Amino acid sequence: MAEAEAKTDKRHDLLAVRSILFLPASNPRAIAKAREAGSDLIVLDLEDAVKSDDKNTARAAAVEAVAEPWPMPVAIRINGVGTEWHSLDLDAAARSKADLVVVPRAASAHLIGDIGKTVSKPVLAMIETAAGVIAAAEIAPETAGLIAGTNDLRADLRLPLDATREPISASLQMIVLAARAAGVAVFDGVFNSLDDAEGFAKEATAGRRLGFDGKSLIHPNQIAPCHRAFAPSTSEVERAKALVAAFQGGAERFGNEMIERMHVEAALRVLDRANA
Structure with missing residues (x-):
């Protein structure tokens, strides 16, 4: 009963999250800056943002970083099922003081459920493949929230490199629908152009109108405009x-x-x- 109540509380907390800042766990300077950045949620990344040779160092750094209190919730993104680092990441995340675990390329409700039981922490599942989109409705109830992985989703759908959001709009809507049906939070993917403030604001606003609670970020400079985009107007x-x-x-x-x-x-x- 206590575990179910804790999961419900965490789901409720995440519904208030507007910004999720991803940063490589292998970068101690970025971790230090993130403490004061003002993001609603921090994700220490062991996956895409970390080179293969740095995986072990990043894993240890993530566990060390979350050992001390943070002013906001902190998650660890582990490497995916089937990779050589997955089991070690899973064990480290379970032993750590991270608030949540982020699982990439989620495509199976059963696997997500097993990961949640193993780490004994709420899970955020990244939906970033065609299979993940199709399975999102089954995955969502096993999680505290869903994150749209728009870069990987574009690649999995074999879209042109310069494709707009239009070809993935149906997929994004399915992710939002799955989360809402399960009563969990849902977050939009990243915006890659760091110097395009107008483009970021436009995409963030469009994400809010589509039903997302917040957005994934890749730079602290995106936090303030993200909060503005997801805040109600006067x-x-x-x-x-x-x-x-x-x-x-x-x-x-x-x-x-x-x-x-x-x-x-x-x-x-x-x-x-x-x-x-």
Whole structure:
């Protein structure tokens, strides 16, 4: 019972997360800076961001880094099932004080469930293959949240290198639907162009409109604009306050529209996010 309650609490906490900053666990300078960066969640990466020769060093560094308290939750992204580093990463993550474990290239609910039991921590599953998208509805209930791995997803779908988000829009919507059906958080993928502030803001805003709770980041400079993109506007907050205040308990008129309890629940979520 206690384990189930802890999992529910962690799911609730993640629904307030707007930013997930990924950084290589092999980079001590980046880890030190991340403590003060202001991201809602930090992911110490043992996978894509770490060269093969540095995997063992990065693993030890990640465990050491999470041994001390952080001002925000910290996760460790392990290497995937079938890699030579997976078992060692799994054991290290289980022994560590990391708050969560991030699993790449998730495609099997059974495997994700087994990983969660092994590490005894909430799991964030990265959906970054066609198989993962198809299985997302089964995977989501085994997790505390889903992360869209947009770079790998583009590659798995064999899209052109300069492809926009349009070819993966259906996949992104399926990931959001799977998370919402399971009642867990869901996060958009990374934006690769570090110097394109306008492009980042546009993509982050589009992600919020699609239903994502927040976004994966690859540089601290993306944190503040990410928080702005996923924060309700002043007009949204004012409308939400007015709607909640006006609601009397049934279907009724609010301005020029009809509202019901579902609209109040949505308005309360806006206010919760505004106060995050």
